[in-house]
Amino acid sequence: MKFAAGLWAAQFRAMGSPCEVLVESPSEQRAQAVAEVVAACAARIERKFSRYRDDSVVARINGARGGPVEVDDETANLIEFTVRVHELSGGLFDITSGVLRRAWTFDGKARIPTDTQVQALLPLVGWSKVNWQRPRITLLPDMQIDFGGVGKEYAVDCALVEARRITDEPVLINFGGDLAVSGPRRDGSAWRVGVEGVTAPDASPAKLIELSMGALATSGDTYRYLSDAGKRLSHILDPRTGRPVEHAPRSITVAAPTCTQAGMFTTLAMLRGAGAEAFLRNEGVRHWIQREDADQDRSFSARE
Amino acid sequence: MDSAAAGVVATDMTNDDKKIGGALAIAACGLIGASAPTTSIAAESDSKWDIDSAFLYYGESDGRVKDASLSAIGIRDFGDDRKLSLDLSVDTLTGASPSGAIASDSVQTFTSPSGRGTYTTPAGEVPLDSSFHDTRIAFSAGWSQPLARLWTVNAGLGLSNEFDYQHLGVNAGLMRDFNQRNTTLNLAFAYGKDKIKPVGNVPLPFAQMGDAVDDDDLASGRGADSEDKDVLDVLFGVTQVLGRHSVLRLNYSYSDSSGYLTDPYKVLSVVNPLTGVPVSRTPAPGAEGPGGVYLFESRPDSRRKQGLYAELRHDFSGKVLDLAYRYSTDDWEIDSNTLEARLRLPFGESSYLEPHVRYYMQSAASFYRFSLPNGAPLPAFASADARLADLDAYTVGLKYGRQTAGGNEWSTRLEFYHQAAKAPSDLLIGNQVGNAQMPDFNAVILQFGYHFKL
Amino acid sequence: MKNLSILRIVLVVTAATSIVGCANVQPWEREVLARDDMQLDAHALDSAFDDHIYFSKEGTSGGRGFGGGGCGCN
Numbered sequence: 001m002k003f004a005a006g007l008w009a010a011q012f013r014a015m016g017s018p019c020e021v022l023v024e025s026p027s028e029q030r031a032q033a034v035a036e037v038v039a040a041c042a043a044r045i046e047r048k049f050s051r052y053r054d055d056s057v058v059a060r061i062n063g064a065r066g067g068p069v070e071v072d073d074e075t076a077n078l079i080e081f082t083v084r085v086h087e088l089s090g091g092l093f094d095i096t097s098g099v100l101r102r103a104w105t106f107d108g109k110a111r112i113p114t115d116t117q118v119q120a121l122l123p124l125v126g127w128s129k130v131n132w133q134r135p136r137i138t139l140l141p142d143m144q145i146d147f148g149g150v151g152k153e154y155a156v157d158c159a160l161v162e163a164r165r166i167t168d169e170p171v172l173i174n175f176g177g178d179l180a181v182s183g184p185r186r187d188g189s190a191w192r193v194g195v196e197g198v199t200a201p202d203a204s205p206a207k208l209i210e211l212s213m214g215a216l217a218t219s220g221d222t223y224r225y226l227s228d229a230g231k232r233l234s235h236i237l238d239p240r241t242g243r244p245v246e247h248a249p250r251s252i253t254v255a256a257p258t259c260t261q262a263g264m265f266t267t268l269a270m271l272r273g274a275g276a277e278a279f280l281r282n283e284g285v286r287h288w289i290q291r292e293d294a295d296q297d298r299s300f301s302a303r304e
Numbered sequence: 305m306d307s308a309a310a311g312v313v314a315t316d317m318t319n320d321d322k323k324i325g326g327a328l329a330i331a332a333c334g335l336i337g338a339s340a341p342t343t344s345i346a347a348e349s350d351s352k353w354d355i356d357s358a359f360l361y362y363g364e365s366d367g368r369v370k371d372a373s374l375s376a377i378g379i380r381d382f383g384d385d386r387k388l389s390l391d392l393s394v395d396t397l398t399g400a401s402p403s404g405a406i407a408s409d410s411v412q413t414f415t416s417p418s419g420r421g422t423y424t425t426p427a428g429e430v431p432l433d434s435s436f437h438d439t440r441i442a443f444s445a446g447w448s449q450p451l452a453r454l455w456t457v458n459a460g461l462g463l464s465n466e467f468d469y470q471h472l473g474v475n476a477g478l479m480r481d482f483n484q485r486n487t488t489l490n491l492a493f494a495y496g497k498d499k500i501k502p503v504g505n506v507p508l509p510f511a512q513m514g515d516a517v518d519d520d521d522l523a524s525g526r527g528a529d530s531e532d533k534d535v536l537d538v539l540f541g542v543t544q545v546l547g548r549h550s551v552l553r554l555n556y557s558y559s560d561s562s563g564y565l566t567d568p569y570k571v572l573s574v575v576n577p578l579t580g581v582p583v584s585r586t587p588a589p590g591a592e593g594p595g596g597v598y599l600f601e602s603r604p605d606s607r608r609k610q611g612l613y614a615e616l617r618h619d620f621s622g623k624v625l626d627l628a629y630r631y632s633t634d635d636w637e638i639d640s641n642t643l644e645a646r647l648r649l650p651f652g653e654s655s656y657l658e659p660h661v662r663y664y665m666q667s668a669a670s671f672y673r674f675s676l677p678n679g680a681p682l683p684a685f686a687s688a689d690a691r692l693a694d695l696d697a698y699t700v701g702l703k704y705g706r707q708t709a710g711g712n713e714w715s716t717r718l719e720f721y722h723q724a725a726k727a728p729s730d731l732l733i734g735n736q737v738g739n740a741q742m743p744d745f746n747a748v749i750l751q752f753g754y755h756f757k758l
Numbered sequence: 759m760k761n762l763s764i765l766r767i768v769l770v771v772t773a774a775t776s777i778v779g780c781a782n783v784q785p786w787e788r789e790v791l792a793r794d795d796m797q798l799d800a801h802a803l804d805s806a807f808d809d810h811i812y813f814s815k816e817g818t819s820g821g822r823g824f825g826g827g828g829c830g831c832n
């Protein structure tokens with residue numbers, strides 16, 4: 001672990017992102033214990049819910065070929081959470097939308113799928129096609145679910161709960177930009193978090209946010225896009241049409257009590273494309289949105 | 305947008321009115337458990353100024369130049385990549401510096417730069433002319449902002465003032481990013497206009513140092529009370545990210561100076577053309593003045609320089625190596641090579657040590673002379689300023705820095721500088737061969753700094 | 759001859775690196791490069807002092823960028 005400016009810092013990789021744990025403690029041992037508990041939590045959740053792993057619950061569900069799969073309490077709770085968000089968002093948020101990835105490859109090149117290709121996948125998308133009766137979930141053959149939109153944030157919240165179980169000291173958990181703090185720092189001051197800006201290689205973070213309580217989530221990956229006749233198509237797909245959301249901002253950061261909530265807000269705002277600002281303003285959550293204009297690379301809008 | 309999408313937008317409108325935050329909070333609580341936090345407090349950090357300030361002391365050995373300086377650079381971020389940078393510095397200079405005259409076996413007397421007094425140099429020592437207590441103030445301001453996607457423009461102006469020198473300059477530049485901002489090209493221009501107002505007026509080229517005069521009079525061989533100098537600089541640079549841990553900068557620079565480029569206080573000793581011993585002179589009856597023949601130097605009125613600069617920054621797990629090389633060549637035939645390295649070593653709680661070495665090597669100007677032989681025709685230009693001779697210098701130093709809990713930084717730096725000049729042997733005459741004393745020196749640099757946000 | 763040879767070197771290197779592209783580091787991989795101590799202007803104040811000292815004690819100046827102004831010392 002490294003020590004700098006009063007904080008013990010541990011770094012590791014999980015869920016495809018650089019992760020870090022900061023503990024404000026005079027004891028390296030205690031900080032080490034916290035870091036281990038957090039890393040274990042991240043590893044456990046990745047092993048359980050990653051769609052890339054053959055031994056995950058998600059792989060089991062996706063490979064059931066039309067048959068029912070019985071899941072445990074934690075998975076059931078997560079499913080029910082995503083169902084609730086699906087309802088609250090009018091169908092915009094849908095964990096079955098992953099199959100659309102087969103048509104859309106976001107690597108900056110111009111490989112736009114045809115309408116036929118997209119239409120072919122739409123029958124496999126839509127939570128209404130899933131039979132969910134706790135604790136059993138049944139997908140249609142070839143349907144897929146993935147918790148990519150909620151997994152990392154959920155992991156942060158879980159890890160924080162675990163960390164608070166073993167220590168009262170100030171802790172910050174950051175999984176690739178989705179982060180949460182246990183409370184303010186020892187001297188009452190806030191944690192200072194730099195939000196990545198979409199700027200030049202040698203520029204410092206675009207915004208410095210002071211977080212005393214709660215969590216921040218950022219929907220980043222702002223360079224995953226496709227170019228269609230010069231127009232940038234974002235990588236956020238609308239599950240109802242199978243096409244990229246138009247006018248999606250380059251990046252959204254939201255502050256909320258838990259990372260899961262913050263993550264949901266960023267995802268739902270992204271899915272609303274041009275309506276992202278209005279949505280977040282209406283919800284009354286602290287947010288920072290970066291958009292790409294025709295002339296300027298970024299224009300920042302931050303509202304209460 | 306096709307009709308299906310339009311339908312989607314219509315639905316969106318009605319959903320917008322209902323806030324989902326509360327329901328979402330309840331759902332999240334159900335997911336994470338009763339111990340889930342229920343509030344969030346987040347605010348934008350409102351520190352806008354980033355200020356780096358330092359006090360520097362520079363002191364040469366043997367009663368030579370000493371300088372104390374106070375400097376601060378403040379950068380104000382206005383958001384959206386628009387930045388204002390302000391730089392203010394004040395320094396005071398005292399001590400003596402070599403006049404260009406050579407050492408002699410007997411005591412030497414000179415007229416002081418103002419022409420209104422005299423000073424002497426003991427036998428066997430390189431003559432140093434007593435500099436003045438001089439205070440210099442310099443100020444510069446710069447602005448940079450994006451011009452369009454991937455383009456940044458910057459502009460600035462600078463001015464400085466000391467009692468015998470004034471400078472006014474403007475600069476502007478354009479930068480463009482490529483390769484997902486892994487490459488940046490930079491083109492910049494600067495233009496400066498300087499005014500030199502030497503004490504006792506500008507000496508005429510090769511004028512002979514005359515006797516001291518009274519306060520209101522002008523010493524002999526003096527001309528206008530001021531001269532001008534123009535400098536045009538062009539810089540073309542590339543910054544290239546080499547990998548996740550390294551970045552390289554490459555600059556080509558071109559500089560064109562014209563006008564008065566001579567040092568108005570420096571002289572050359574006139575010596576016997578066979579023995580190399582300084583020629584002597586007797587002041588006028590009743591007057592005080594030089595005991596030898598000393599001529600004020602004269603440099604060309606134009607200088608064109610080109611330079612190549614390369615800098616590499618490389619991180620190895622928290623340690624940062626900064627390596628820089630500069631090659632410079634000009635039409636005065638001064639060619640130089642500079643190699644510089646710094647290694648930042650973090651340690652302990654938020655501290656670091658940074659050793660630093662620099663090596664500099666230069667070849668003499670075409671018109672550099674150690675002395676002038678009596679009776680020979682004068683060259684077009686000549687200067688005995690050791691700074692234009694063959695020169696080797698090295699610096700070794702160590703910097704220590706420590707971060708405070710609030711993210712500010714205290715630092716201190718101690719460096720030693722050693723400079724050794726050499727007169728090219730073909731310039732030495734008679735006794736001077738093997739005996740040419742150059743005003744070599746050592747200097748100490750001590751700096752205390754504080755970097756903070758306001 | 760000397761006049762353009764340096765410029766030519768820089769232009770060739772510039773063209774080479776932009777063609778080869780070096781390793782294009784993605785924005786989400788920039789955490790090291792974004793550190794304060796990795797910025798090319800990290801020592802701005804120290805460099806300004808040093809440049810001023812060396813400008814007045816040696817025959818060459820500049821190269822890194824533009825200095826803050828002239829002085830009556832070289």
